[in-house]
Amino acid sequence: MPHKVTKPTIRPDAQKVALIVDDSRAQRLIFAKHLQGWGYRTHEAGSGLHALEACSTQHFDLILSDWMMPEMDGLEFCRAFRAMQGDRYSYFILLTSKNDKTAVAEGLDVGADDFLPKPVSPVELRARITAGERLLAMEREVRAALEELQNLYDALDRDLMEARRLQQSLIRKRQHNFEGNTLSLLLQSSGHVGGDMVGTFIISTARIGVYAIDVSGHGVAAAMLGARVAGLFSGGEHHQNIVLIRDPGTGKPRAGAPHEVAARINDLMLEEFDTETYLTVVYADIDLRTGRLRLVQAGHPHPVIQRADGRIEYIGEGGLPIGLIPNASFATIEAQLMPGDRLLLYSDGITECTNQHAEEFGEEGLKTALAKLAHLKGVEFVDALKWELLHWSGKDEFEDDVSGALFEFNHAMQAPNAPPRYYRGVPVET
Template sequence: MSVEQRKAVPGRPLHVLVVDDSRAQRHILTMQLRRWGYRVTECEAAAAALQVCAAGNVDMIISDWMMPGMTGLEFCRHFRALGHENYGYFVLVTSKSEKTEIADGLEAGADDFLTKPVDSSELRARLRAGERMLAMQAELLAKNKMIVSTLLELQKLYDSLDRDLIEARKLQQTLIRDRVRDYGWARASLMLRNSGRVGGDLVGSFRVDDNRVAVYSIDVSGHGVASAMMTARLAGFLTGSSPEQNLAYGRGLVGQQVLLPPEAVAERFNRLMLEEIQAEQYFTMVFAVMDLGTGMLSLVQAGHPHPMLLRRSGQVVRLGQGGLPIGLLPGATYDRTEVTLATGDRLVLVSDGFTECPLPSGQDFGEAGLVQSLTRSAHLSGSDLLEALVWDLTQQSGSDSFPDDVSGVVLDIQ
């Protein structure tokens, strides 16, 4: 066996510490070890050997069991207690052969045993076994260091990504900076709670003119950054400050901007998703327009949970006709729903984060749960009503950490 084969650590020979109170025994072992290519240090007492182990890198130890002062067994225990990163292979030399003594040695941390007088071929076999163990330990240690280094790099990347997501969350929340928008004869209250750092829900409202207000609730498929980016893009297409950029507007006969019917808005968004954006995403939506002059609420439901009309009397009326999500089928058409509203009535739009929230019973909160919650909170309006819905969902699900984004809009007719 070559010297290179004995090197558990590339670039240096293995360091063997020989501990024996017999000078002759140490000399015999040392001559053999050096002839085989090991670096050898001798100690005549366990206390001195322990100091060598504490100060330097010892790979293997061959220690006599019976020595004055500290025995080889006690030395082995103290050596293991040092807690070095690199493993040290410990061989006890003894005349003991009883099973109880061998068990004591193993319990103290010894790896192998040699009996006196030490046979040269047996010593070499024990050392080879130790080398194999040290080589495996060195390989395992190197792999562990690589894993730790990789985990540290991943942690840095995660921390960087997490900081970016926190900032993205702040930016997304600015899409609904005004949680309550008072239009005089109507008030829109908005609520958005993401299940993660960022989410795929979007709610909003804008003034069309002195007599009309539009509200909408959108839920983009999927979760995370891609969905959040889509909501940001959709918000730009529903801005009330720039009608020329708002997809809810079209050109009138004399070139002026006019609000399209709700079903035309849905069809326009469907063409946009399939023909221009062409992303592997779709979204559900309710888009509604309230006209003070006629008292008529017009809306389109595109795969979103059914809008709820909460009458002043406390009655809950389910609105909408279902409809296809937007961005799934080319040429999809959508139906308009119309209903008359009076002062004190409220339109409630929520995402499926409410209706599909799982309960401990195995059932979902569902539309029935939503209706019951609205009935209990019928005396509330606006943001208080939305908070009551979230409270009920928390109580029934047993957690305020929901698996999906939770959002809602309440339009109060004042």
């Protein structure tokens, strides 16, 4: 259901309230008679100090103040009143026998809206008050519009907070265990929601798929497209996963090679997704029995392997982003993971993060961080990497979405005696 936004109640016909400030009781009575005849409810104060006390407990639409008064004159009262004034505006008229330009400038400087020379003409007083009423009416309209905008903003902010929770819920858990081998996920949006997504799914009894997606742009549109593409790797219904391809030769379903998967997503982006947005992706097919790694890099930053002995290897050649060129070709890259090695897929929010000197973290910065944090494992590592990046930036929040997927190959998995994956009753070749 849509949010119901309550508009503020504005009563232009409500009786206006005026404060008359003058050390002469006779003058106060004269002004009160005029103002009451013009529809005002009036209050009186014999000095600036008494007027300030009244203003501290009640709002006045109009303040009519003499300049020359004992204890606190009208100028000092106006200055003190403007300093304590709340959100609602009061129209302030100073009454003075001074007519030099310096006095007028001084009064305007402390916050007076208008001046009337003494003795005051009732006709001129009425005209000046009418001008002030027009200003107050506009102020009420602006305040009402701002209040309505604030209500709309609050409703939008609640929607975005809910969208953030929903996006985070797409990562059901941050760490996955595959017979002692672990995958740890990091997702930190620069705003409420972002276009980065990371995740995993089971291909077969001994193979997993890991993906990292970065949609161009930020905000809700990028988040929706990122979630839609991540849904193509759904682990819920195996036959709905975009990785599954029916072999044209045998007619049997099989897990497509990474470059085939990238090509299928590219075709979907251009043919079925009504968007001009593009995205980058890394999709990795990992054999848990052998450590064999096959992946496609489509415009995403270079995946990095940290060997058990600490060596750092960046792999891949870049590749084209998804959604730019029809019939784009992609390449499957192969690498071998040994026990103790780990693979990190990450978004450019890490390498392109800048510090206060506009220097990028870069691949060298990531390499240094990997070495520094080599003793940490799993979620502890990806969280420490995030804090390392924040420390580098010198900021409290990231300017771009930050995401990553860390796979740690601890040992070769023994193939279990489990049934193969099925597609509509047919075993999937793996």
